[in-house]
Amino acid sequence: MPKHGLTKETVLDAAEELIEAHGVSYLTTGTLAKKLGIKPASLYNHIESTEQLRCELAVRAVRMLSDALTAAIDGRTREDACFALADAYRAFVHRSPALYHLILMIPMTGNDTMTNALPDVIVPVFHALSGFRLTEEERNHWQRILRTVMHGFSTQELWGFFSHTNTDRNETYRLAVQTVINGILHTESEHTKHQGGAQNA
Amino acid sequence: MPKHGLTKETVLDAAEELIEAHGVSYLTTGTLAKKLGIKPASLYNHIESTEQLRCELAVRAVRMLSDALTAAIDGRTREDACFALADAYRAFVHRSPALYHLILMIPMTGNDTMTNALPDVIVPVFHALSGFRLTEEERNHWQRILRTVMHGFSTQELWGFFSHTNTDRNETYRLAVQTVINGILHTESEHTKHQGGAQNA
DNA sequence: ATTATAAACTAACGGTGTTAGTTTGTCAAT
């Protein structure tokens, strides 16, 4: 191909480097073009729009997160799988905060391609819970709660909302995940105690 | 005052209406000026910059959230206080998603005035936990975990990350908060069982 | 009525995303 060897992958890679180094809002036609050694308008030979570019980055990010989670739980079950999943989730958020930021923005765009990619992240979470004896309804609840904790903790930690005390954050996370697991185990035991009984409190 | 009756409060109110109606990124010198019936440049008689405007909105938002949480736990203790706190938190996020969005952006700005305002939100959380017999370290952990669940659930729900199943979301939230409370109660009981013993799993 | 002042205005700057139209480089066929 003529001129530079620019491909869509090259552009996406450059964009990713840019946002991880300087934040999502630093990604601009100017900064990206400069990094690639071309003029801003020339970008439009490779992308439809900056919004579309962010979309494709977000879809890539979803796949990366999904892959990381899937790899983490490989060969593990129950508590083991849950802790591995939670650690991988938190690690991803801290390793690629900008990409995670893009994932969080997906629902606001209303873009179907992106919204349809989202379940990929949920699959490994369900997988991690598959070792527990839960009804479908119970699994729906606990999958949400596990995601709540992983997302809630990782983002608050990343954004500096846990900096007021210097209590060990690893320990807080471990305790949070353990608490969820205890809840799941409790639900499981309620299940065997009396068929179809009430679950909590 | 001359011309219009514009005060800083009026401007902040208009800005808040704008972002709640059309999203944070819709707040612009153009849209805000138009809403106030003036030209964009005239805004600078009332604000220092758009960033500063967002900052003041964020500080107002922190105070609103803090007040809502404080009011919710008034006269309540322990489980009762925790559920009331959690419900108020979730209600705020859903009633004022744009203001909550601004709060989340505070740490990224590096603005000291704003960062110093943040603990206001944490105070009522500590207050809700004051009824439990916990060491300072334990209270630090559980305060983070409670905030993790309130923030994590509310944002994921708001942003549509819980829409794949139609399992009742109120029930998921209740279960999540109950699970945290159970964890706290467990920590409390470990405390009395043997002085200074290990806490969990 | 005069004056001081706050608050509006217009004009201008650089930056952002984007389109249209133009040049240029490279690759394939003759």
Added chain:
DNA sequence: ATTGACAAACTAACACCGTTAGTTTATAAT
């Protein structure tokens, strides 16, 4: 080797963004 086609760069232009400087104007106090 020349030619031609095409992809990918370019320049020029637009509206909008935040922002500053300089100017006019309306009100409130004297």
